[in-house]
Amino acid sequence: METQQKASQLRKRIVFGLGIGISVGGVVLAGGWVFTVALASAVFAGSREYFELVRSRGIAAGMTPPPRYVSRVCSVICALMPILTLYFGLDVSVTSAAFLVAIALLLQRGNPRFSQLSSTIFGLFYCGYLPCFWVKLRCGLAAPALQTRIGAAWPILLGGQAHWTVGLVAALISISSIIAADTYAFLGGKAFGRTPLTSISPKKTWEGTVVGLGGCIATSVILSRIFCWPSPVLSAIALGFLNFFGSVFGDLTESMIKRDAGVKDSGSLIPGHGGILDRVDSYIFTGALVYSFVKTILPLYGV
Numbered sequence: 001m002e003t004q005q006k007a008s009q010l011r012k013r014i015v016f017g018l019g020i021g022i023s024v025g026g027v028v029l030a031g032g033w034v035f036t037v038a039l040a041s042a043v044f045a046g047s048r049e050y051f052e053l054v055r056s057r058g059i060a061a062g063m064t065p066p067p068r069y070v071s072r073v074c075s076v077i078c079a080l081m082p083i084l085t086l087y088f089g090l091d092v093s094v095t096s097a098a099f100l101v102a103i104a105l106l107l108q109r110g111n112p113r114f115s116q117l118s119s120t121i122f123g124l125f126y127c128g129y130l131p132c133f134w135v136k137l138r139c140g141l142a143a144p145a146l147q148t149r150i151g152a153a154w155p156i157l158l159g160g161q162a163h164w165t166v167g168l169v170a171a172l173i174s175i176s177s178i179i180a181a182d183t184y185a186f187l188g189g190k191a192f193g194r195t196p197l198t199s200i201s202p203k204k205t206w207e208g209t210v211v212g213l214g215g216c217i218a219t220s221v222i223l224s225r226i227f228c229w230p231s232p233v234l235s236a237i238a239l240g241f242l243n244f245f246g247s248v249f250g251d252l253t254e255s256m257i258k259r260d261a262g263v264k265d266s267g268s269l270i271p272g273h274g275g276i277l278d279r280v281d282s283y284i285f286t287g288a289l290v291y292s293f294v295k296t297i298l299p300l301y302g303v
Contacts, residue, residue: 020270020279021179028138028171031163036086036135044079045276047127049267051075054119056261063115070104074120077101078128085132086139094129126253126284133287134171141167141294147228166229166294170239173223174290177243178282180219185212201255209248216244230298242293246286254281 027038051071053059066074077097101120105112143166145151151164188211189204197204220240221233230236254277258266267275 024175028168028175031138031165031168033086035138036082039131039134040079040082042276042280043082043127043131044075045267045269046131046280047075047078047123049269049275049277050123050127050257053257053261053263053266054123056263059257059261063119064113066105066116066120067108070101070108070116070120071123073104074101074123074128078124081128081132082135085135094124094132097124097128130284130288133291134283137174137287137291137294138167138171141165141170141291145169145227145229147231149228150226169227169229170290170294173220173227173239174243174286175283176223177216177220177240178247178286181212181216181244181247182282184215185209188212188215198252200252200259204252212248213241213244216240216247235298238297239290239293242289243286246289247282250281250284250286253284254278 027035051066051074055065055068055071059065065071074097077100081094081097098121101124102117105117105120144162145164145166145168146161148161148164148169151161154160154163185204185208187208189208192207192211193205195206196202197206197209217237217240220243221236224230224233224236224239230239254266258264265274266277269275270279
């Protein structure tokens with residue numbers, strides 16, 4: 001009976017995982033408002049999960065959570081941030097959101113608490129601000145990746161070579177590298193795992209982490225040869241490092257929140273996978289790291 005349950009859960013994970021992967025690939029390729037609206041939907045679901053975790057018994061026992069109406073307003077604000085980023089710029093949306101939330105908390109009935117402000121502002125940063133860098137990466141880096149052979153053969157009806165921008169290539173490499181990092185870390189931990197990585201997530205091991213790092217860098221280098229960007233191998237290796245460490249840090253951050261909340265999953269939105277935060281935690285910090293690397297560091301080396 002237990003074996004059948006595990007097999008059923010595994011099938012469910014595979015089916016929904018493939019469905020999510022294909023959908024995400026299509027959304028990333030589409031870019032523009034399609035990508036931004038899809039990201040905004042995920043952000044809204046993730047922010048709702050975050051504020052529910054903050055209100056959970058494990059976390060709320062040691063602090064005063066924000067009022068429910070503030071949590072709901074913050075979830076809407078977080079969902080609007082990617083859209084505002086696409087059309088008006090990131091700084092405007094973050095500044096306005098922080099200002100509105102501070103006013104709402106200070107004017108509430110009773111005694112406002114600093115813990116309410118800190119957990120709410122972190123929610124805006126974690127669930128709203130950081131995901132916006134994926135919009136800046138995919139949609140903001142609009143320079144064409146002229147060396148990409150796929151772009152030269154891309155149908156004109158779908159945008160032709162101009163559709164294959166630096167942002168699209170960087171986003172595809174980053175997402176694929178993160179998937180590879182998670183997969184290789186899991187397989188490496190199962191096969192060789194002996195030494196725990198951290199008490200935050202006991203199942204993670206140093207051996208699995210090393211295998212995941214190797215798989216992430218290898219995927220980044222292979223895809224950089226396929227897309228002919230970035231040209232220097234060292235740049236592709238650096239991109240792999242950033243993707244890996246960003247994904248690990250994001251994973252551990254969410255694990256810390258769930259541990260304090262006393263829950264295994266952030267939610268139950270995705271059958272067999274848990275909540276939306278359980279699926280996207282590895283991507284939350286990587287968008288900002290990769291965007292900064294591509295926008296600031298690579299131009300210094302003529303890439």
